[in-house]
Amino acid sequence: MFSGASNFVEGVDKAFVFIFAVSFFFIIAITAFMIYVVIRYKRKKDDKPQQFRGSVKLELLWTIVPLILVILMFYYGYMGFTPMRNVPDDAMEIDAIGRMWEWEFVYENGKSSRDLVIPVNRPVKLNLISEDVNHSLFIPAFRVKEDVVPGYDNYMWFTPYYIGEYEILCTEYCGMLHSAMTAETRVLDSAEFNTWYADLSQQKEEAKPEGFEIAKSNGCFACHSRDGSKLVGSSFKGLYGSEKVVITDGEERTITVDEAYLKNSILYPDQDVVKGFSKGLMQSYEDVIPEEDIDKIVEYLKTMD
Structure with a gap:
């Protein structure tokens, strides 16, 4: 404080x-x-009731x-x-993108970062964008917090005064890993920031697989992690080719995850439910995702070692 x-x-x-x-x-x-x-007006045996009028x-x-x-x-x-x-006219604009469960900051030159990197003593405007559900970007040390809502143009701005690192939090409950949706604000001096800003060598040149983009746009990563952690559904990491115990018509059976199983799970998710997970939590995508897009998702899942 x-x-x-x-x-x-x-x-x-x-x-x-x-x-x-x-x-x-x-x-x-x-x-x-x-x-x-x-204490002063505690009840006594010899007290007589009195009538009081308003004041x-x-x-x-x-x-x-x-x-x-x-x-x-x-x-x-x-x-x-x-x-x-x-917002000052000379503020540097950065797109702050919130998605389950991470922040991404995209700069005017196309550079992106998981942390917010900014120069000291310069006004910064964050254009707040959500790709899925409601989030809220909060930088406690700067005393700024704004909601990040899908389809709503919101923003925040501030001028950092001191070089250092400050935490970024999401303060709108957005799902199972809400508490892990954190990042850092790194405030640098002008020369160091200009060097970092101009360095695009570490940017990923290759585009994300089309199956990844389709899965992301349909909210698949809200329930299925990519790092092996357990969420609402099985993790996508190492899923293809693995053996799973599933519940089919109330009975257990062991299957090997192949293309047919993945496609069937997207179209009819309650037919073969992996043991340890609940039935009825995933909707059918039969009339939501075209067949060719389902094939692209399956091809992407094959690469998730």
């Missing part, structure tokens, strides 16, 4: 501190008053004071938020 890592830290922290201070004061004051009333002064007090406090909270919050929507 109060790190000043970006131009928005001061405004956000002012609003936070004010709201926290007001809340802290009143929780202490109200608790102390309740304890005092319980205009008290009613005005507990109406006007909270109103003033709420207006002040709104003021500090508004003053911290308004600059976040006013």
Whole structure:
């Protein structure tokens, strides 16, 4: 807190501190008053009931004071938020793409990175894009967070003040590996950033297999991992040619995963369910994916060693 890592830290922290201070004061004051009333006005045998009438002064007090406090909270919050929507004309634009469960940052020269690499003391605008479900990009040290929603043009901007590394989180629950959807913001000095930005030697020149793109666009990687980890369905890693125990009509049998099994699993997923996984979680793609595209997916899965 109060790190000043970006131009928005001061405004956000002012609003936070004010709201926290007001809340802290009143929780202490109200608790102390309740304890005092319980002790001071505890029931006695000789007490006689009394009739009390309303107090205009008290009613005005507990109406006007909270109103003033709420207006002040709104003021500090508004003053911290308004600059976040006013992007400088000289801001460097980067596409921030969210997908289950990773971030990708694409620069104007075509370079892409899993981490956000930016120069210090330069305004940066992130165009927020989702390829599947709702995400939310949050950089705690910079005090910026915006939703990343499919089909909705959203953005965030900030100016980093200090060289260093800062974590990026997804704060919108987006599935099983939501908590692992992290990245880093690497803030470099101008010379180091320019060198990194101009170096395209590590970029992947070859295009992703067509089967990969078809599988991604149909949400296959939301339930099937590519690294061997267990999700909703079997991992694609090493799937082709492996032996699996499946449940068919309530009975177990061992099969070798071949082209026929893969195609049948895409078209009729509940027919042969791998043991250890649940039935009814995957829809049939019989009328969704054309036959030639299914063949391309199968060819891609053959390469997943």
